[in-house]
Amino acid sequence: MNVADDLKLLLADNLQLGARAQSMTRDSALLGALPELDSQGVVQLITAIEEHFGFAVADDEVSADTFATFGTLADFVASKCA
Amino acid sequence: MSAPLQKLVTAAIDHRRVCASAATVALAIAVLAFARAGAQGMDVPGCGTLVNAYGPYDYTNPADVRDHLPIVEQFHFDRGVDALKGHAQSGPQSLGGDLAYTLRAFPNHHRALDAMGRYQLRSKQAPAPGARLTAECYFERAMAFAPRDGVVHMVYGIYLARKGDLDAALDRYLEALQMTPESTELHYNLGLLYADMKRYDDARDQAWIAYGSGFPLLGLRNKLVRAGQWRDPPPEPAPGATPDAGATDAPAAEDGSTSAPSSSGGAESQAESTEPEPATPPTDAVPAEAKPVTEEP
Secondary structure (H helix, E strand, O other), X not given: OOHHHHHHHHHHHHOOOOHHHHOOOOOOEOOXXXXXXXXXXXXXXXXXXXXXXXXXXXXXXXXXXXXXXXHHHHHHHHHHHO | OOHHHHHHHHHHHHHHHHOOOHHHHHHHHHHHHHHHHHHHOOEOOOOOEOOOOOOOOOOOOHHHHHHHHHHHHHHHOOHHHHOOOOEOOOXXXXXXXXXXXXXXXXXXXXXXXXXXXXXXXXXXXXXXXXXXXXXXXXXXXXXXXOOOOHHHHHHXXXXXXXXXXXXXXXXXXXXXXXXXXXXXXXXXXXXXXXXHOOOHHHHHHHHHHHHHOOOOOOXXXXXXXXXXXXXXXXXXXXXXXXXXXXXXXXXXXXXXXXXXXXXXXXXXXXXXXXXXXXXXXXXXXXXHHHOOOOOOO
16 A cells, blocks of 8 residues: 555545646645635535545544654655554 | 424434334424425426435434435445545436536535535536536535525535635625534635735635634735735733723624624725634634535535
């Protein structure tokens, strides 16, 4: 499983980002940069990540800056999958 | 169904559960029939009627949720539908129909409204395939059915903002603010919208309220930082300190921030002159908002 590739697919599917998701790098900003990441968008993405990767995201993990960039989110997912 | 009728129906059902005499059952049936007759008059201009073979039921009514939501969600709104992939049994070809069914049974189903909006944006068709009506229609129907449900207005605002109709989104958010002024999620989304509109003072006011109440997502703060518009909120005055002429207490500051948007021309100067203190978090605010969700039943 390649976390980064899977994450790009989830972002593309759930936030309707299309090709923009594929061009993301570790430094690509998420929260505060993607208009699609309003509160409902974040809920949608968290639910999709939980289902796809098979773990639960705790409340305090949402409050951390997990969603700052594509890299921080990928690291978070990888750590949960480890 | 009007709000008074809704209360009558709810009271009748609750009463029936406590005292299931023949008389109370008859009364409940009579009230339900009266309510259904009232619903028959509830045509939503250009968007059909709210009358439905099953329902319509209120997503914010605990009795409706308990008695009718599970079966609707089981067959028409599972995780696959919410994710716009299609129901586990009926598949992606029934996505529009499943969303439409859910919103006919529960016109103000918050997640289904959001999903319908996303589905239409994704499909680039209005109505989206199988949906019968446009997403805008489903929102209009929800507002007609549950006019005091502030979350409907917020979710409509989110849809409009995603669509790029920022002025219309602001109208919905401000309407929602009248109904749910304590919703930190609403303040957060309103702040995002103000930032998109480059009304940074208003955006910052909303950020301070949201974060002062424990809202966890840092997107609004990040957005303001990137625009060079973030400032920390002013420190709260020490207990017992005499407020100076420019100081405001928390309730007054919140009032100022929520009324500022209505006078767009003066919003910036007002925001500068009455910088709000962060709102005092309600005791249950952090757990309820820690994982941001709308008011699920």
